[in-house]
Amino acid sequence: QITLKESGPTLVKPTQTLTLTCTFSGFSLSTSGVGVGWIRQPPGKALEWLALIYWDDDKRYSPSLKSRLTITKDTSKNQVVLTMTNMDPVDTATYYCAHGTSFDYWGQGTLVTVSS
Amino acid sequence: QSALTQPASVSGSPGQSITISCTGTSSDVGSYNLVSWYQQHPGKAPKLMIYEGSKRPSGVSNRFSGSKSGNTASLTISGLQAEDEADYYCCSYAGSSLWVFGGGTKLTVL
Numbered sequence: 001q002i003t004l005k006e007s008g009p010t011l012v013k014p015t016q017t018l019t020l021t022c023t024f025s026g027f028s029l030s031t032s033g034v035g036v037g038w039i040r041q042p043p044g045k046a047l048e049w050l051a052l053i054y055w056d057d058d059k060r061y062s063p064s065l066k067s068r069l070t071i072t073k074d075t076s077k078n079q080v081v082l083t084m085t086n087m088d089p090v091d092t093a094t095y096y097c098a099h100g101t102s103f104d105y106w107g108q109g110t111l112v113t114v115s116s
Numbered sequence: 117q118s119a120l121t122q123p124a125s126v127s128g129s130p131g132q133s134i135t136i137s138c139t140g141t142s143s144d145v146g147s148y149n150l151v152s153w154y155q156q157h158p159g160k161a162p163k164l165m166i167y168e169g170s171k172r173p174s175g176v177s178n179r180f181s182g183s184k185s186g187n188t189a190s191l192t193i194s195g196l197q198a199e200d201e202a203d204y205y206c207c208s209y210a211g212s213s214l215w216v217f218g219g220g221t222k223l224t225v226l
Contacts, residue, residue, distance in 0.1 A: 049215040060213040102167040
């Protein structure tokens with residue numbers, strides 16, 4: 001059974017760096033073909049793909065946010081970490097992590113509010 | 117990499133069929149058979165309904181089907197039920213291991 005859960009701060013100030021952790025179970029990120037992605041959703045708005053990391057440590061980023069994002073993995077801890085620098089109120093959103101390239105399993109999401 | 121285009125809303129009566137379109141470009145939807153569809157109820161995480169254009173995950177009703185023609189993918193829901201009322205999002209591979217979502221469609225069951 002695959003499960004994922006996001007964790008991190010619920011409130012960050014403008015210009016700060018956001019660090020989110022996705023802790024998962026039921027699969028290994030050392031298995032060929034496996035990936036974990038991050039997707040966000042501002043309140044009342046659409047989903048937006050942010051980043052994806054593969055089993056071989058290949059990393060991909062949304063072109064519009066690439067300069068601000070870093071995705072890493074800790075295979076021994078079954079975790080994927082996303083950092084986003086220079087946070088702005090427009091980055092207020094629910095952040096989800098999801099399994100695979102079809103995003104077949106999702107975490108419950110974590111709402112991050114950017115406000116001073 | 118621009119968001120895929122979906123109608124803002126669609127509606128249908130119970131028992132009817134509806135189709136939601138998802139229009140991209142020759143760089144994403146048109147080039148790959150890697151469109152997925154997600155159902156999202158209010159306050160919930162998205163749920164995968166269709167992947168690789170037309171495949172249904174285990175447990176998803178066969179009332180849901182996917183197809184593609186050119187740069188446009190479509191999700192059809194037949195035998196509409198009240199529980200189908202939700203937001204629906206498409207997502208396509210856009211090459212170079214990049215992904216793009218649609219703007220979402222609100223389905224109302226009348």
